[in-house]
Every structure is written in C-alpha cells, then in structure tokens.
Amino acid sequence: MASTTGNAFDTRLFKRLISFTKPYRGTFYFVALSAILTAVVAIGMPYLIKVAIDDHIIPREFQGFMTVIGLMVAVLIADVLLQLSFIYYANWLGQQVIRDLRLKLFDHMLGFKMKYFDKSAVGKLVTRAVSDIETIASIFSQGLFVIISDLLKMIVVLGFMAFNSWRLTLIALIVMPFILYATRVFQKAMKKAFEDVRNQVSNLNSFVQERVTGMKIVQIFNREKIEYQRFKEINDKHRNAWVKTVWYNSIFFPIAEMASSITIGLIVYIGVIMNIGAEVSMVEIGTIVMFIDLSQKLFRPLRQIADKFNTLQMGMVAANRVFTILDTDSQIEDQGEKIAADLKGEIEFKNVDFGYVEDELVLKNLSFKVNAGETVAIVGATGAGKSTIINLLSRFYEINGGDILIDSASAKAYQLHSLRSQIAVVLQDVFLFADTILNNITLQDETISKEDVIIAAKKIGVHDFISSLPNGYDYNVKERGVMLSSGQRQLIAFLRAYVSNPSILILDEATSSIDAHSEQLIQEATEIITKGRTSIIIAHRLATIKKADKIIVMDAGQIVEMGNHSELLEKENGYYRNLYEVQFAQQEVA
Template sequence: MEVTEVSPKTGKRLFQYAMLYKKPILMAIALLVLAACTELAGPFIAKRMIDVHILGIEKKWHEVQGEQPYAVSYQGKWYKREDHFEPGEAKGAEVRVLQAGASYYWLEGSLAGEEGSRKVEGGQMTVTDPDTGSSSVYPVTQLTRSELFRFYEPEIPAIVRLGLLYLGLLLLVGAFTYGQQRLLQFSANRIVQQMRQDVFAHTQRLPVKYYDNLAAGQVVSRITNDTETIRELYVQVLAQFVNGIVYMVAVIGALFMLNTTLALIALPIVPILFLWVILYRKFAVGYNRIIRTKLSEINAMINESIQGMAIIQAFRRQKETMQEFDEMNDYHYKYQNKLLNLNSLTSHNLVNTIRNLIFALVVWLFWGDNLGAAVTVGLLYAFIDYMNRMFSPIVGIVNQLSTLETARVSAERVFRLMDEEGVEVAKGRIERYKGDVEFKDVSFAYKKDEYVLRKISFHASQGETVALVGHTGSGKSSILNLLFRFYDTNEGAILVDGKDVRDMPKQHLRQHMGIVLQDPFLFTGTIASNVSLDNPDISREKIVQALKDVGAYDMFMQLPNGIDEPVIEKGSTLSAGQRQLISFARALAYDPAILILDEATASIDTETEAVIQQALDVLKRGRTTFVIAHRLSTIRAADQILVLDRGEIVERGNHDELLEQRGKYYAMYQLQQGTILTA
C-alpha cells in the first residue's frame, strides 16, 4: 500500500495555486477580518448598555432646579445623574437609588461605602463591609415600579440607539460574511478547476508505461476525489483558520482594553492551541494517509469489477470479489474510526473543558473582589461573551484539523502524479512522411535486463506490407509499441524516412500513423464521432467514405439513427465485429502513412474479414502496413513476413519463400491448415 511522507513543498504549491486567484482570496480575507472586528464590537456595546444605562441607576444623583434633559421628577423635586452633568454645572444635594434583592430603594444623602452586602428591614438598609465586617444603617424608601421606571426613562433613548447600532453591526457582519464565503467558494472552485485541468492534461503527457503499474481507478481518484478534498482546504480550512486567528488576536486585544488581569488569564490559550495542533497532527497525519490511499485502492477495485462484471458472473466469482472488497472496506472503516476517536477526544469537548476551567478561575479570583480591582457586571459579561466568541473559532480550527491533514495528503498524491516525468504535447503539424521504416539492431526490455526483443533488424519500404507472426510472447506487439514510441528502445535505432524517431516529437510521429487493435476502444458518443474522434479536420464526407471503404456503411445505416447511432461506454451495445469495423474506419479516416493492424481481424467473422481484405488491397497502396496476425491465411499477400521466436527474427521472406524453407512458419501454416481441414 502506498503511504509516503507529505512533502514540505506541498504547502508551497498549494499556496502557488491560491495565488492564481489572489485578488478574490485577499478580498475574502479582508471581508472576514471586517466581519470579525465588527462582530467583536458587540460585547463593548453590551458592556456600556449594562454598566452605564442599566446598572448606572446606582450612580450618584443630584438635585437640580426644574425640568431639564436627563432630569427625573420625584416627590416634587428634580434629580439628575452625575454623569449627565456638564463640566462646571452646579450640583445640588446628593441622593441615591440602591438595589437590595429584587427591589430598589430611595436614599436621601450619600452612601459611606460603595461595596458591601445590603439588607432592608423596616425601612432601614444595612450595608455590611465585606473586608472589615462593620455595618452602616440608612433610612430608605422603597420605589414603586412607576417611580423606578422614571429613573430609567432618560436612558431608554440611549439603550434604543445602542440596540439599533448592534442590529446594524449584525447586518454588516451578515453582509461581510456572505461576501467572504461567496468569494472563497468562487476562488476554491476556480483553483480546483485549474488543478483538475492541469492533472488531466498531465495524464495525456505521461508515457503509456506509467499506466502499466497504476490502476485506472487510482488515477480517477486523484483527479476527482483528491482535488475535491483540496477544495475544502480553500473553503473551510482557510476560512476557519483566518477567522480563528483574527478572533483570537482581536479578543485578546479587546480584553487588554477591558482589564489587563482578565487578558493575562486568557493569554495562555494561544500556546495551548499551538501545542494542541502539533499533538493532533502527530497522530492524525498517519491515519489520513492510510485512509486516502485505501480509498484510492477501493475506487480502483470498483472500477475493475464493473469493467469485468461479465467475467465475474460467468465464473461465479461474486463471493470472492465481495470478500476482497469487504476486507478493503473494513480496513478503511478501521482507520476512519481511529480518526473519529481522535477527533472526538480533541474537539469541542476538550475546548469546553478548558473554557469552563478559565471561567472557574475568574470566578475564584474575583469572588469578593480578591484582587482589589473594580470588576463590574458589565465587564464580567463582556469577558464571558468574548471568551465564548474566541472559543467558537477555536473549536472550528480544531474540527478542521482533520480536513487540513486530509487535504495535505490528497494534495501530495495529486502533486506526485503531476511530478511524474511527461512529454510536452508538440503543437502544429508536419508534412506527411512517406512511411519508409527501418529497425537497426533494436533490443528492448520492459523491465531491466529482461529483454523481449533482441537485435531486431528489418526494412519496410513505402507501400510495403510487413506481417509479424509468432507464438504468444514472441515480441510482435512490442515491435509496434516501439514504432509508436509508447516505449523507447534500450539499444539500436528505429528510422522513419531515415530519421531517428527519438529525434521526432511523439505527437508529430503519430500524426501520420493509424492503428487498429485486437480489442478496439470506443468512446461515448456516436458511430460518426468515434470514427473522427471529433477532429474538425475530418469532414462528414470523409467519415462516410472511410466506413464505405471498410464495407461497414450499409451495415450501420440499417440502425435507427444510421451512423449517428449513440455509442455508450466502450460500445457495449455493438457486436465485436461492428466495434472493430469502426476502429478500422477511424484509422483510415486519418489517412495514415503507416497503418498498423494488431490482430485486427481476430474478432471478425470470416465474411466480414473478406470484405475488409478487399478494402485493404486498395488502401495499402502508397501506405506502409504492419500486420500482426495469428491466422496466417490473412497475410499470404504480405510483401514481408517476419517470424519471431523469443524476441528474435528467426525467419523472413514472403509466404511462398517461407513455405519453401519448411521452418517454423511452414509448421504453423500446416498446423492451421490441418485444423481447418479437421473442422
């Protein structure tokens, strides 16, 4: 199973992709900062509303002459709170409005001690000092609800203004958050779109040999699943981390403005969170690597099972296939649960525990004013509100750590694919070459020192037909793989019109080559689109002519939609012969200088083969043709027949010459003739 370390360069490359759309991302971050700062103004507003406009009723009141702004009428006299006096304005006798329990009382005169417990009995208020234990008694009168409301009434406009200001801030926060999320979603979608384009384009540049050891489902998983996981990195993780950092900095700054002691109590949260992230990643990164790798293997297995469903059912392998899938699925489930347990231990439960411990510490420190600091109800409310606001994004950060690690592992897998050495697609076209082909002492091995071709030399002149015959594994298809430059030779050289193919861009070399494989591959579309492969240079007339040349046009015109009949994946609704005829017409439509037929007639019945043979006699003129065939009767007219055995050419010549040699070709031909006669 493929599990590798995440490269430190992964983060840098993700950042480089983000910089492709830096403007909307920076705008989103700016909106996020504005939203956070705007929202954090709320506790300041609440603190002022509580301390100044609600609890401020207990401030000192002074008698004034007659009715005026902020003045309150009580028992025929007017009183105004001390914080509403203008500088230098005359103040009358002092009075107080004091709360004891759930009731409020009127006190003529001043209060000796501001702090202490209050108790009212028989019109007397007893105020006990918590430090010395001494008590003072004051005559008081209980205020009715209407009288109490009069003392609050001057503050109502200010409370309403603060409430409207807070509502306006909330609307601004909503607008900023909407813009931030929209910009981040837009940027993330564009980044992933670009990344998928880059990955898929790179798959077109990778050599065929790369796919020999990598299942198609694994490639699909990297292009779809892994890039989708990366999208969450830019949408969720980026937003949560920026939001959390902004909130923590802003909250701690606000706490220092409110009260230095409270700020110092909250400050250790920052290093605790940093250690938290380090410890989490230590365990989570390994789990995520295994989960992503196993998911890729599951996708590959599903892809393979669907493609081979007919074989699985025909050989009754459903139970074994299901068992194999269950083992992989259980392994994936096991590590998903491990990651789930880790997330459960380190998510909001732990955050809430730390938060409650901090609240308990604050209550213990300030209970009874132990530190001698003036801590008002509004201040404590603002502190609790700020701590709740700070812990919310901290929970978000912790909960996104799993997504962060998953995205980093997915990005590493995507970038590892993109780092595979590929060949840039050459642009433009070259003139059609003649098709003169020469192999000069070519040796080739798919694996080191395991040669499948040894010292292969032959020359195919323009317009010649060269047939390659031999037992399975003799190297016939390898010769054509080298000619197409799916692989390059280990030793020797291959020349086309006297030029080494390694000196030609692969795309230019293949521009004038056509190939028909034993198992033709059809794409989703129509019969016509599969002939042209949607190449605008191949006209409708050219498509029709190619189908007529292979004798398939009349056959397909009998279908309901003619040559526009839909073709589903791999052409599963068509017969093997029909698929082969489409593949053959495709090669001819491109008018190749070199035509390669790799067991092209193996899946076609004898009658259809006869039609193709008649077309070939015309189409081979002026075109070099290579034919791999097991049925020797189909290559009797070849100009050259090369007999291969264990990667070497053991016989060469035309049909009659090889029969006269009475060697391997003669033996194979006699065997097939005998089989035919017996049948």
C-alpha cells in the same frame, strides 16, 4: 518532488499550492481582507452589550439606548455581509484553483509513457484526478482562510480583553497552554489518520473499478462470493480508517469544551469575588458579561481551528498525492524538430533492443526494413514480440538500444505529435468511448466531416452496417462499445484509421469471436485501407499473409525467417512452414 515529510504541516508543499492562486490575486486579497474585517467585527457585539448593561440597563438610563440597539443591528448586518462575501469568494477561489490543477494534472498524464499506465492502477489515477483534487478545494473553502480568520479573531479578542481587564484576561489564559498542547497532539495524530483514509479510498476505488470492468470474468468463474469477501475486507479497512479520525475528534472536542466552560466559571467567580466587599466595583457587571462572550469567541475559534486544520491536513495529503504525479518524469522524449508530413512510409529497425522490464529484453538486436508502400505481415507465437513492434513504432515506449528510422530519419528526430498523426493503429482489443459512432470515428477532429466519414465507410463496405443501427452514425455505443459485437467494433476501428489518412498503417487483425460476415467485411476493409500505403499487420488470417509483400517470422524477440509466403513454405523444417501446418492450413482447407 512532492514532499513526504512527517511534519504536521508541510510549508513547502503549502507554498507550492498557493502559487496556483496567482492568476486570482485580486480575489485572494479580497478574501484575506474579509477575514480581517470579520475578526474586527467580532468584538463589536460583546462591547455593545457591555455598554447596554453598564450604561443603560443597570443605571436605568435609557436615553441613547436605542442608538446602541441600532449599532447592534448595524454590526450584525456588517457581520452577515462579510461572512457572505468571505464564504462565497473563498469557495470560488478554491474551485478556480482545482480547475487549473486538474487541467494541469490531466495534461501531464496525457504525455505519460505507456509504461507508467502499465504499472499504475486506473482506480488510483481516477482518485487523484477527481476526489483528491476535490479535497484540495476544501483547503480554500474550509481550511486556510477560515483558520486565518479564526486566528485573527483570537488575536483581536485577546487584545481587547487585555485592554479592558488584564486580571480577567489572565484568568482566561490559564487553560490556554493546555488547549494549545492538546491541539498540537491532535493535529499530528489527524495527519496520520487522514493519510490512512486517503490510502484506503484509493484502494477502494481501484478495487471497485477493476471488478466492475471485469465483471464478466468474475461471473464466468463464479468469483462473486470471493470478490465480495475481498471487498468486505477493503471496505472494513476504509471504515476503520475513518473511525480512527472520529475517535480523535471525540477525545479532543469534549476536552476543548470543558476547558471553555472552566474558563467561563472562573471569570464569573473571580469577577464576583473582586466586587465583594469593595466600595467601588472593580469589575462592572457588563464587563463580566462581555468577558464571558469574549472567552467564547476566544475558545470557539480554537476548537474550530483544530477542526479546520483537519480539513487543511486532508487537503494537504491530497495535494501531496497530486503533486507526486505532477512530479513524475515519465514523458516520452519529444525534442525532435522535423515535421512528419507526407511521409513515404519507409521503416527500418536497426539493432533494436527493448524490454518492458529492466534487464528482461523482449526484442533482441532486431533489424528489418519495410519499403514505402509495402505490406508486411508479422507472424509468430504468443509472446514473440509482435505487438511490441507496434508499440515502439508509435513511440509509446522508449527503446533500450539501436534506432528506428522512418524515411531514413530517426523516429526521435520527428515532433512526437506530428509523427503519431501519420501513423494509424488498429489494435486487437478495440477501445470505443461512451459516445456516438461518428465521434468514435473522428475522435472530435473538426477537420473530418460526417460526409467524409460516410464516403470512407462506403469505400470499405461498412456504411450499410452502420446505417442499420438505431440513429445510424449517431448511435451511442455506450462504455467501451458494449452495444456492438467484437467484429463491429473492429470495423469501426478500421474506419477510424482510414479517415485519418495515415502514411503508415498498423493492424492487429485478430478474428476471435466474430462471425463469418464480419470477418469477410474486415478482410475487404483490410485490402482497401492498406492499398497504396505502408502497412504492418500482425497477421492472423491466411489470406492476409498470402497477399503480404513480405512476411516476418518472429520467435522470442528475434526474426527467425523472412520472405513471402511461397518462399517460406519451401524451407524444409522451417519455422513458418511448421507454423503454417499447425495454425493456417486448416484455414486454407476451410
């Protein structure tokens, strides 16, 4: 599982993240080498300035001075090229890693049970897959390698300083313990602050996504002011989380700058004191100037390391969140070996128990059989468990007990992908992607041509409706199909199910908010696509119920009656008969 330790830096999490660089080892080592060479080059310019001052400017000896200047230019060019390579390939590596990580995360999420999505806010999942993973890229582009480079610079600079003057080096190190302690405290505080920031970003994304999606409800119930106030509160929390990080930065960096200035002052002061009254200078002027420059190169990386460690910490927090999802075991069991090809469509529920919440069963000891080619209508009050049967047959959820048989074999015996390829579902709440009608029908299945779609559309009577739209089958329905009416969206869903040529068809044929013409088209489409294949229909239309080979009447997760329309109407005080008189009789009169 992803780590949730409170350490300032989680080594185990870091190692796991670094494992994603294995396919790019060459680039990884090149970036590391660039970091090392950049550290070495860092001492080149201060040393050449020392040589220029002590060997040429002070003694006014200009022979060879241009050579020193030429070496300075060469060091400058080398530094620029190394920095260019370092920055480009560190960023390139980061983008490769997050591409692979995002693909792995999305592939993992595709296999989750519906139960996981029932409990997870869409906005938070979007944050994990997009902004959190983007934050991880900064570990490589602005965090890890920059920190390594800066640490190497400090080591090289410190060693070079000690080699030239151990006395001045000790002066430079006087304030080092204080800075290191401040940096450690700063790192721990920033980790907590960044965790708060990421939480508030997730809350903000989730709130905005839900309100934008449900804007119609917000406006219908006049909730604009209330939702605005709630958003203001969440936005304020997000701001306060960021302000806390700014506060820590505003404390740390002036302290680090002050320590650097004190060090420079001490170097100059002690360097001058060491030379006063001495017949031979103990420290050359060029060396003092070099130490001033080197002390800057010593403390600047230290300040930057703290800043870059912030970036690293934020990336690590994001990585922890992403790995938490990757470590989530919420996949439907897929250990079946049977290929579901050319199924007859015989379905049997045997003593099935199921609940969305533990210890709260929705279906209780449910048993029924659907023969191959039969059309079965399921009716009952809201909450009776009708839609649950659809979810279980497609294995969106795992049952608590019993078994579901398809062609006399357990549904678990089939490979999940092959089983679902033989089942087509038309839900009451039709979901369409922001794409063309054609792509919403084929779902990018290359085996289904446009000609196949047109032939199928003509068969079920929706070709004229699609052709009447601008650009016809290439008409973009926008997000969630908002450019179409609910009846038109359902017709597209019927066509989508029909072209997949399933062995088993499941329909939720609700007719709320659709016009009479669309309802007639849907009724005709239902008759065509159910012909010759096993069909289970959550029936809302009397015409469908009458034509069904079998009607299953449900109440509170159990079957209370079963039979055809005529048989069930004959039962005195029967559940179906009462339901018919209340809900369906007026349809017959109409």
